Amino acid sequence: MIFLKRQFPLLICFAIGVAMALQYYVPTTLGQKLASQTSDWYIIITIFASFLGFGSVASVHWRKVNARRPGWGYSALVFVGIVLMLGAGIISEGKPTTERAHDEQGTELPPVDERDASGVLLKRTIATERIIPDLVSKEIVEETAAPPPPKTFKVLELVIEYAPDGRVTKATETKYSRSGAVLLKRDRDISKEGALLPLEGEPTSFGWMYQNMLNPLQSTMFAMLGFYIASAAFRSFRAKSFHSGLLLVTALVVLIGNVPFTNHIWSEWFGIHHLRGVRLEMPDIVGWLMNTPNTAARRGVGFGVALGIIATSLKIIFGIERAYLGGGD
Amino acid sequence: MRLAATLLILAACAAAASAQESGALAPPLDLRIEDSGEDNGVGIDVTWRRMEYDAKATYTVLVALAKDGPWHEAAKEPGAGGVKADEPLPWWAWSSDLDTRLIRVTKRDSLAGPQPLLPEENPATKFRAKTPEYWWKVVVATEDGLRWESQPVQVTPTGNFFAWSKLNTFLYMGAFTGILVVYIGVARKRTLWIRRIAGLDAVDEAVGRATEMGKPVYYMTGRDTITTVSTVAATLILGEIAKKVAAYDTQLKVPHTDAIVMAVCQEITREAYISAGRPDAFREDSNFFVTDDQFGYTAAVDGMMVREKPAACFYMGYYYAESLLLAETGASTGAIQIAGTDADAQLPFFFTACDYTLIGEELYAAGAYLSKEPVLVGTLRGQDIGKAVLLFMILIGAVLTTLGQWGGLGMSSFVRSVVELFKAY
Incomplete structure (x- = not known):
């Protein structure tokens, strides 16, 4: 044991x-x-x-x-x-939206048009077919020299009816089950934008709950971060010592430098573009601060982290560190 | 094997001479068709010395499954295309040459022929069919109608068992492992001094405060899964903190965002309570799963903090945008807060909102620091030595790069070679 x-x-x-x-x-x-x-x-x-x-x-x-x-x-x-x-x-079978015309396995068939004797378009039918997955895998296993065309079933169908003057009069969408039974049949609101797009997916109940309940809650929490950053910045940027003063100045430069209007003031009002032949626009100063001192500090941390990761991994691989198994020896 | 598979096609000079007379091109010098190194058996390299007519020539690589064909086009490139030096490989694994042209046929589907370069895996058996013998030849044609065709050669791409371009990192890893092993040995013989880490010295204070106040200690292991080393480090620190919590008879709460981490932490906490002699005080539900949703987790933990007002909060492991949301809420409840993360983007937030912050590698050192086990302390010293070596290398690198940039000393190629020693390929 x-x-x-x-x-x-x-x-x-x-x-x-x-x-x-x-x-x-x-x-x-x-x-x-x-x-x-x-x-x-x-x-x-x-x-x-x-x-x-x-x-x-x-x-x-x-x-x-x-x-x-x-x-x-x-x-x-x-x-x-x-x-x-x-x-x-x-x-909803875990799908956030209903079937789409151009998904991984679905194929949109070419539209089938019905015209009158003079060639005026009366009706257009657009359908999406899906390969029956069971048959595909069976064929691969059997590895037939010339596999028969995969069996498919119709998933969705959109029928658009036209008046003789070319106006759309009706758009009907039908969803089929694998056995061919009609699962859903409804008329689209043709006044809506995108109503004639072939079989665009609509949110399922799962997708609706995700979009309208979970997403807003997540966004609310994330939005609070802005206020927390403001309060944290207020505490951090109190210039109580030389170092914190330096941090304050640097942070202000980066903050202000990211505002387009500041750049306008810098270059247009003050007319500063170059200093001793070196380009010195506001974004250049911000870029230097971010790419040089900031990156140097981050790389310093990165080196230590990399060594720490290697050391911890070696300790675990060689069984020196075994607390993760549930305690010491 | 690679050498064996290499065929140098030096068309006989006599044949070349007669070809010239009949309006054909002179054969490309040192034309080689060989298996690509460092791949999984899907590529071949065609190389030749730069020729005068290359600027107006097109090189076509043909492939067949038999010497007599039928031939299929595998690649077609202008003669003035890439050279060997274009390949981003270091000097010890690749001879970078500006005068040697290179065509690399790498893609499995680059052949227009009926069979791909590498046989596809059979999905039923998960095995590949035996790689067939491939025959190759090169056709050179110029704009003015001259043409040269090589003899067919048989080269079968094979997988390579060692990526020689990664030799440097392999050796560094070996050297670092050696340093660790040496210092583990040293630590077994005598006590090693390690520098103090204020954040870890404050653990006793934080747990003691929780005991005095009768409030719980909150411990978070970060947002990443157990596959992340920082999460593993966080679970190791949890073991040490749980021992102190058990000894002080304080309540520990560990909300989780990953079920596997939760299962691991449950075991670690249980063992910590047993080793502290307080198995009766262990509560199965001290580790509990909240949700794997980032902000759902944050909202739940923030809510618990506000309601229960913990005396101490530990944030160890890898954090994302939730770091400040958690730490600020913890700070607003008046808890002593100790954070440790290798997520450098989150460090400023923890600095601001926490009393102590372990930076980067201190997170990995914490388990050993708290346990004071000689073997683990030895690895800490090994890490420090590794860091010192790195610093020395950075210094040397900075000097050399400066000299190389200067150019006046003609050291550019030397510096490039040195820089390649420290690059990961």
């Missing part, structure tokens, strides 16, 4: 660690395959781990609801949110 808990994970870690380090130096397909396959394994593990995450969230909030702790209503709302989003995701 000790072997399984201690030595075996260390052995796996050593073998994978050395192999992944060496694959960087091996340009054969084997090396590339090793790198891509291990990242595939990680994705698979992540998917299983998401159940762990879900279990953790559910357990924390369930206990809160169960014990009727203050704010338990919000925890109940978490479950409502999970059910709603999960349900919408399942119904």
